[in-house]
Amino acid sequence: xxxxxxxxxxxxxxxxxxxxxxxxxxxxxxxxxxxxxxxxxxxxxxxxxxxxxxxxxxxxxxxxxxxxxxxxxxxxxxxxxxxxxxxxxxxxxxxxxxxxxxxxxxxxxxxxxxxxxxxxxxxxxxxxxxxxxxxxxxxxxxxxxxxxxxxxxxxxxxxxxxxxxxxxxxxxxxxxxxxxxxxxxxxxxxxxxxxxxxxxxxxxxxxxxxxxxxxxxxxxxxxxxxxxxxxxxx
Numbered sequence: 001x002x003x004x005x006x007x008x009x010x011x012x013x014x015x016x017x018x019x020x021x022x023x024x025x026x027x028x029x030x031x032x033x034x035x036x037x038x039x040x041x042x043x044x045x046x047x048x049x050x051x052x053x054x055x056x057x058x059x060x061x062x063x064x065x066x067x068x069x070x071x072x073x074x075x076x077x078x079x080x081x082x083x084x085x086x087x088x089x090x091x092x093x094x095x096x097x098x099x100x101x102x103x104x105x106x107x108x109x110x111x112x113x114x115x116x117x118x119x120x121x122x123x124x125x126x127x128x129x130x131x132x133x134x135x136x137x138x139x140x141x142x143x144x145x146x147x148x149x150x151x152x153x154x155x156x157x158x159x160x161x162x163x164x165x166x167x168x169x170x171x172x173x174x175x176x177x178x179x180x181x182x183x184x185x186x187x188x189x190x191x192x193x194x195x196x197x198x199x200x201x202x203x204x205x206x207x208x209x210x211x212x213x214x215x216x217x218x219x220x221x222x223x224x225x226x227x228x229x230x231x232x233x234x
Contacts, residue, residue: 048229050135051111052214053089053104055079057229059214061222068180071096072225083114084124110134123200124151129167132209138187142171150197163196177208177216180225184210191219 047054060072073095081090083103092101103115105128112128125148133144145168152161172188186208193201201219208217216224 048212049106050211051106051132052212052229053077053091053106058227059224060226061218062180062225064217064221064223068225073098073222084126086114088114104131108134110137120155122153122155124153125149125165126151129165135211138171138211140171140173142169144169150195150200152197161197165193165195165197165200167191167193172206179216179223181216181227184208184213184216184224186210186216 048057055077057077059075061075062068062070062072073093075091075093078090078092078101080087081103082088083090086105088103088105090101090103092099094100099118101117102113103117105112105114110130111132113125113131114128115125116123127146127148129148130144130146133142145166148165148167150161150163150165151159153159168191170190172190174185174187177184177186187210189207189209191205191207193203193205195201205219205221206217207215207219210216213227214224215222
C-alpha cells in the first residue's frame with residue numbers, strides 16, 4: 001500500500017483502498033508567467049464571521065514558497081447544503097485540476113468537519129472532526145484532540161475502506177506574519193493526524209489562523225495571496 005496525503009485531491013480511479021487517489025499538493029499545473037489572478041468582487045464586512053464561511057467569500061492561495069506569479073488555488077464559500085442529514089456549510093477548492101469540497105458545521109463549540117468530497121471519492125467522518133475550538137477558547141497552549149471513524153466510498157455509495165482517525169492540535173503562539181496578501185496577526189497551530197486507512201493526511205502540519213480572515217496558511221501548506229473581503233470585527 002502506497003502512502004499518500006489527503007491535501008488537494010484530484011480524480012484517480014478507485015482500486016480497493018487505493019490511497020493514491022488522495023493526492024497531496026505536490027502535483028501542480030505549470031506556473032503562469034504573469035501575475036497571479038485574484039478575486040476582485042467585494043463582500044460586506046458585516047457578513048463575515050469569526051470563522052469565515054459565508055457564501056460568496058473567496059480566498060486565493062499558493063503553495064508555501066512559490067513565487068507570486070504562480071497560478072493560485074481558489075477557495076470559495078458555497079453556502080449551506082445537506083450532508084448526512086445535517087445542515088452544513090460547504091467550501092470548495094479549485095485550480096490546477098483540483099476540485100475538493102469540505103462539509104462543515106460552524107457552531108458555538110467550534111468548527112467541525114463532517115466530510116470531504118472530490119470527483120469519485122467521498123470521505124465521511126463520524127463523529128465529526130473538531131478542526132477549531134469555540135471562539136473564546138483561543139489562547140497559547142490550548143490543546144484539543146479527538147477520534148473519528150473514517151468511511152471512504154465512491155459516488156455510487158459503495159464503501160471502499162473504513163478505519164479510524166486520531167487528531168490533536170496545539171496552539172503554539174500568536175504573532176505577526178507577513179504574507180503576499182499582507183500582514184496578519186495569526187494563531188500558529190500544530191496539527192498531528194494518524195489513521196488506519198493508509199495515511200490520508202500529513203502526519204504533522206502547521207497552520208496559521210486569523211479571526212474574520214480564515215486560514216492564512218492551510219494544513220496543506222497553502223499560503224494566502226488574496227481574498228475578496230475585508231476581515232475584522234463589525
